[in-house]
Amino acid sequence: MNSAKEFSALNSKISSMKKNLLQEEDYESLIGFKKIEEVIDYLYEREFIVNKNYNSINEIESDLKKNRLKILNKLGYFLSKNYNNLVQLILDKYEIEDIKKATRNLVTKNKALTKESFIIRDDFYEKIKEGITIEEFFEELKNSKFYKYLRGYKNQEKRDLLFFVEMSLDRNYYSSIFFESKYLNKENEKIIKNFYGQFIDLYNLSWIYRAKKFYNIKPVIIYNYTILGGDLFNTTDIKNLSYMELEDFVDNILKTKYSFLFDSKHNIDIYMERRINRYLYYQSRDLTKSNKFNFKKTLGIIVMTDFDIKDIGAILESKNYNLTSEETRGYLIKNLGRS
Template structure:
């Protein structure tokens, strides 16, 4: 495929959109807010998130609602950005959207698993948009996980999970969720063959590192919380990562225990994620995001005339939303500011 996109114009558009992000001084002021309500008011009145929050009564926002609001804002920007692209570049964003649609499917499946009300689940849906390929109304009306899976017939997801319903009794939702996560990587691997060489290399690197980190998280959780057999972990690992090859994955999956896994991971390119004096579970996601943030920031700074700036913007926006939610939600529990900083990737 030849180049059909004016990256000069798109990169300029993205540069303007980056102006929406919080400055370091605003992060500091947000962290210094005294409570949850004050933090929301600060976001509404002192940042560019005001346009997003002005239609809500911040006095009435309950736990988790800010996260949904920001995710809906994200997917609105995502779809708008796709309109600036043509042909296979627009199709690439459609494939990437699969990742977010999977998140919504998992929200519904988890909700049905624990018996949440349909009305409550509707409030948790974040990514429904013009790119959606699933029937949300049908999925939400399902009575249980088995019915959700059955209602996914005819979608790209069904063949990956239809035979895993029976595993729920023994393994909970772990296998189904890992299978759903793999769909995005499988589809993207097939699609990027259509891209020009330079863009293909960028997507392969980002996708490969994301796959590696998903595998690390999956193996860690599988060993620590589910005691899953090594062969099961290996079967659900996403292949074709960037720095963890098949033999590396097998070595990690066949760790004797969590300590053995941690010792092995420290011999890989991802050792810095666990290279802190007192590693705690809650830090895993944050450290992975910090690792990715360095990669995306480098792409943003280089500002090359290829797909890298678009992808960096999309990923850095997600990290910003995660940081904001971490700060604001921790204000509910009167966490000390030094503790809150542990949860975010932005350095103060």
């Protein structure tokens, strides 16, 4: 398919989709509500969710993701095979989330889990309810593309199982995206690698920092569980950072474009995840503003909508804790009022 023709139609579709996303005034309304029920009513009226009966915030977030996934899958109608394959790989994150959720439940035995908590694989709930073991659960995934990333951990001690499973799934998620991007033209391959390279950079920096500060993990182990393919840091850089003392590590990062992780007067540890998400949200939002006939706008809308759902989840949680509007804003990824 002609690239300009393909992305012209797709960009028009995405511009239309953006108009149906929650706008800043919507977020102000959601923040202003006192009760979770009011937020649910608002989302229901805007057709972001399909019912009003939920047992937990987790169920609401899963419903938001199901709805968003249904919409994003329609982008495939506008894409040639290689680009559609890539979109499907990016959207694999929702099935990966279900696998993590099921594995976590098999370890923790959380009785609050419901069928509605899952995004794609609600059949996992029935298996858990039947008393399936972790080993049996992984074997149930034998025909799945994810099995090869899980089978080595079937007999892992439960204490470490979640860490290894989540790290393996995350690492191979990014590797799969990078591998598939090789089938795109050079311009779009570069867009993918630069954008997701920043995800990997920040994932690695957060992991190295926490491993050093809270767990006193040996440098060789820290390095072994980093992810390859970063945008700013190559393999040698990551190895050097893994072996640095914590103070030297922070000093080095303060000299990079990721200095925002450590240059704040606010609690670094509590707000690190929000700072990372905020940076990536605005990177994705900038992509959606592109008018070029390439993959930027598509990539931006896919990623940006995921951060929208995280913010809705934060607003819902704020109602449970009776936070003020100003306190709630402090937990959002979006910086409301920023143009």
